[in-house]
Amino acid sequence: MFRNEIHPLEKRVWLSSPTMHGEELAYMQQAYQTNWMSTVGANIDCIEQEIADFIGVRRAVGLSAGTAALHLCMKLAGIGPGVRVACSDMTFSATVNPVTYEGGEPVFIDTERDTWNMDPKSLCKAFELYPDIRAVVVANLYGTPARLDEIRAVCAEHGAVLIEDAAESLGATYKGCQTGCFGRFNAISFNGNKIITGSSGGMLLTDDEQAAQQARNWSTQARDTAPWYQHKEIGYNYRISNVIAGVVRGQFPHLQEHIAQKKAIYERYRDGLSGLPVQMNPFDAANSEPNYWLSCLLIDEDAMCGQTRDEHTAVYTPAPGKSCPTEILETLAKHNAEGRPIWKPMHLQPVYRDKKFVKVSESSVGEDIFRRGLCLPSDNKMTPEEQDKIIEIVKACFA
Ligand SMILES: Cc1ncc(COP(=O)(O)O)c(C=O)c1O
Numbered sequence: 001m002f003r004n005e006i007h008p009l010e011k012r013v014w015l016s017s018p019t020m021h022g023e024e025l026a027y028m029q030q031a032y033q034t035n036w037m038s039t040v041g042a043n044i045d046c047i048e049q050e051i052a053d054f055i056g057v058r059r060a061v062g063l064s065a066g067t068a069a070l071h072l073c074m075k076l077a078g079i080g081p082g083v084r085v086a087c088s089d090m091t092f093s094a095t096v097n098p099v100t101y102e103g104g105e106p107v108f109i110d111t112e113r114d115t116w117n118m119d120p121k122s123l124c125k126a127f128e129l130y131p132d133i134r135a136v137v138v139a140n141l142y143g144t145p146a147r148l149d150e151i152r153a154v155c156a157e158h159g160a161v162l163i164e165d166a167a168e169s170l171g172a173t174y175k176g177c178q179t180g181c182f183g184r185f186n187a188i189s190f191n192g193n194k195i196i197t198g199s200s201g202g203m204l205l206t207d208d209e210q211a212a213q214q215a216r217n218w219s220t221q222a223r224d225t226a227p228w229y230q231h232k233e234i235g236y237n238y239r240i241s242n243v244i245a246g247v248v249r250g251q252f253p254h255l256q257e258h259i260a261q262k263k264a265i266y267e268r269y270r271d272g273l274s275g276l277p278v279q280m281n282p283f284d285a286a287n288s289e290p291n292y293w294l295s296c297l298l299i300d301e302d303a304m305c306g307q308t309r310d311e312h313t314a315v316y317t318p319a320p321g322k323s324c325p326t327e328i329l330e331t332l333a334k335h336n337a338e339g340r341p342i343w344k345p346m347h348l349q350p351v352y353r354d355k356k357f358v359k360v361s362e363s364s365v366g367e368d369i370f371r372r373g374l375c376l377p378s379d380n381k382m383t384p385e386e387q388d389k390i391i392e393i394v395k396a397c398f399a
Contacts (some may be wrong), residue, residue: 009335009336011336012336012338013386014376015377016268018193018199019381020250020251021254023253027250031243031246033116037242038242040242041242043249047248048060054252056062057205058209059206059207059209061205061215063202064240065201066188066190067094069187070328071101073087074098074102077163081179082105085099085104085107086109086123086130086160088139089347091165092139092167108356110359111365112147114282114284115141115144115282116287117139117140118139120154133160136155136160137164138165139165140169142374142375143168144313145173145290146174162183163187164183168294171290171291171372172291175286184206184222186206187205189202190203197250200244207247212360219239222234268387272387273395277303296342297373297374305317309371311350321398325341325373328393332377335392339374341370344370345367348370376390
């Protein structure tokens with residue numbers, strides 16, 4: 001079949017867009033009608049408690065973004081100028097930027113093939129090379145849990161603080177526990193593209209009640225108790241709005257429904273693309289259940305056509321029976337569907353290129369996945385018919 005035989009999708013199919021249900025509006029209206037149009041109110045109190053209970057942590061602190069949560073995690077972990085922090089390498093930059101906000105030194109840890117997350121072996125090597133690493137921040141990429149027990153054990157052995165970036169993995173479990181509870185300090189996100197959204201927003205999760213109180217205080221400008229505005233520390237305007245918290249509150253009962261839809265999408269791609277020289281993004285089926293936030297592909301090495309990328313552009317050379325992420329993404333775009341390259345590893349980013357990068361294999365696993373991998377349209381409002389069309393488009397790229 002030739003690419004041109006397929007007609008573009010009637011409406012755009014997104015990578016992952018917000019899916020509203022109606023309850024969100026009721027909670028937002030409640031904020032309006034009670035005049036709690038502020039960073040205080042019932043929506044915040046309720047959703048903090050609901051999320052804490054669900055994840056299995058003592059405290060959840062509602063914040064303006066997942067990035068704000070990660071920033072306060074860094075402060076709680078005592079990250080300051082020159083302090084080394086081992087970080088997931090193949091992740092979104094928000095996992096790492098908060099280290100830099102505090103003047104810390106990220107040390108990037110290569111990726112392992114089985115979950116596309118931080119490689120525990122490379123992490124061990126990083127502690128050998130840099131025994132002064134004080135904290136580790138691990139992301140669960142695309143909703144797939146990392147090898148959290150192994151990473152936690154390495155941290156315990158070296159007395160390092162574990163910070164879990166569960167921004168993409170809300171609702172995913174590892175050994176029966178929800179992601180977002182494995183670190184001493186943890187972060188989730190309600191950004192518009194996440195599995196549930198507030199339009200924006202995030203939370204810091206922890207069992208440490210004092211730390212939660214500290215984070216809450218920093219997030220509201222670090223006010224001391226006094227009759228006037230009194231500050232002995234630098235604060236931030238990071239608290240979640242009661243309106244945003246209302247959206248999250250309305251979304252939260254639909255989390256499992258969204259996960260089921262995303263899982264069905266993942267399985268439909270897996271089955272539909274099974275004859276092609278590609279693999280889906282893997283997970284540790286014995287120990288984890290992802291939330292299937294994004295469905296991704298990795299093209300077999302011998303089925304890759306020529307592809308060249310510089311800092312800002314990518315080109316490819318079509319070849320019969322072969323394809324590459326650039327060809328697939330461009331073809332999807334032409335047919336009105338949004339895919340995306342794999343998150344470019346941090347050690348390749350111009351802003352972080354001078355930082356340390358630790359790997360155990362000869363060449364970087366993350367670089368290889370970035371070169372051969374892509375994220376497929378994974379929107380939970382995509383119909384099975386639309387998805388079938390996307391499968392046909394991908395197949396045609398390999399014709
Ligand atoms: C892995 C990861 N960490 C952190 C963030 C930051 O979350 P937010 O956009 O809520 O600041 C995101 C997404 O945006 C993310 O994908």
